Amino acid sequence: DEAHEKLICQECKEFLLSLPREKGWFKPYIYLYQHIWYAPAQLQALISFQKHFQAKDSDIIIASLPKSGTTWLKALTFAIVNRNRFSPSKHNHPLLISNAHELVPFFEFHDCKTNQIPDFSNLSDPRLFGTHVPCHSLPDSITMSRCRIIYICRNPLDNFVSFWFFYNKIVPPLSPKLSLEEAFERYSEGNSVLGPFWTNILGYWRQGKETPNKVLFLKYEDLKGDTKFYLKRVAEFLDCPFNLAEEGNGVIEKMIELCSFRKMKESAELNKKVKVMQKYENKDFFRKGEVGDWVNHFSPWMKEKLSKVIEEKLGGSGLSF
Numbered sequence: 062d063e064a065h066e067k068l069i070c071q072e073c074k075e076f077l078l079s080l081p082r083e084k085g086w087f088k089p090y091i092y093l094y095q096h097i098w099y100a101p102a103q104l105q106a107l108i109s110f111q112k113h114f115q116a117k118d119s120d121i122i123i124a125s126l127p128k129s130g131t132t133w134l135k136a137l138t139f140a141i142v143n144r145n146r147f148s149p150s151k152h153n154h155p156l157l158i159s160n161a162h163e164l165v166p167f168f169e170f171h172d173c174k175t176n177q178i179p180d181f182s183n184l185s186d187p188r189l190f191g192t193h194v195p196c197h198s199l200p201d202s203i204t205m206s207r208c209r210i211i212y213i214c215r216n217p218l219d220n221f222v223s224f225w226f227f228y229n230k231i232v233p234p235l236s237p238k239l240s241l242e243e244a245f246e247r248y249s250e251g252n253s254v255l256g257p258f259w260t261n262i263l264g265y266w267r268q269g270k271e272t273p274n275k276v277l278f279l280k281y282e283d284l285k286g287d288t289k290f291y292l293k294r295v296a297e298f299l300d301c302p303f304n305l306a307e308e309g310n311g312v313i314e315k316m317i318e319l320c321s322f323r324k325m326k327e328s329a330e331l332n333k334k335v336k337v338m339q340k341y342e343n344k345d346f347f348r349k350g351e352v353g354d355w356v357n358h359f360s361p362w363m364k365e366k367l368s369k370v371i372e373e374k375l376g377g378s379g380l381s382f
């Protein structure tokens with residue numbers, strides 16, 4: 062993993078030595094920082110983001126754990142806030158040309174050295190960002206400003222399955238591979254990258270309850286179940302509700318179609334692109350897009366174990382799946 066090592070600056074390497082570490086799924090080690098496990102390059106970019114990021118009141122942040130429907134929510138939000146610039150039925154809509162992760166960049170996946178200021182000057186207002194960082198690690202500039210956060214949460218059983226398939230798609234061919242059971246144990250115990258999953262989910266869940274105008278908490282399952290209802294909800298939350306003419310013209314339906322699993326997975330233009338975020342292919346982000354696929358992959362003991370963890374960690378919160 063030499064190329065990756067080179068990205069990490071000396072200052073960060075020294076800092077890593079002071080942190081607890083665990084074996085990663087991909088990287089030799091992941092490091093515990095502010096109660097969450099990170100890969101080295103991610104942590105380096107996060108620290109830079111925490112130090113330097115200046116939020117604007119108009120910023121919109123899509124927060125999630127990976128494999129929770131982030132790509133979909135980024136696309137839908139982009140389509141909503143830019144609908145006056147780009148009609149959702151436009152044949153060359155940006156979402157049909159660029160993967161949603163390119164239009165809505167992650168704060169913490171920029172190849173950013175510890176003291177570099179991430180360059181977001183190419184984004185127009187309102188700026189849209191993604192993050193997998195927990196609520197408690199967001200910089201003050203975000204918490205204190207009027208910018209808004211939309212969080213998407215997914216049933217951890219499906220979240221793990223999605224993670225597992227993604228891992229198998231992108232793991233370098235010569236890397237030692239984790240077994241399903243080992244990956245599962247680490248996920249369930251909270252020792253996997255960006256975990257423990259409950260810390261991330263609970264932080265945003267509580268914040269959503271405390272400050273509903275700041276954080277909108279959504280579930281993947283709900284979004285799948287009634288996409289139109291939740292699109293309206295998102296538009297209202299962002300102070301750009303659909304008007305009657307738009308509703309009458311079927312704008313919402315067109316957006317749902319534009320961002321649909323099939324369209325985003327199969328768009329020839331999107332799949333022509335060489336790399337998304339410098340490492341992935343467009344199709345890596347689209348697998349099955351269904352609720353409840355865990356039943357096809359879990360043994361009874363896995364179901365029992367993870368359900369117990371969910372009950373233990375999230376049971377008292379009022380959040381259920």
Ligand code: A3P
Nearest residue numbers: 128129130131132133223321322347348349350
């Ligand atoms: P599956 O692996 O279960 O299919 P993320 O975007 O956070 O990486 O999450 C990826 C998951 O969201 C994958 O789940 C993917 O198929 C699903 N997904 C991506 N786009 C979607 C869409 N338009 N509608 C529904 N699910 C989608």
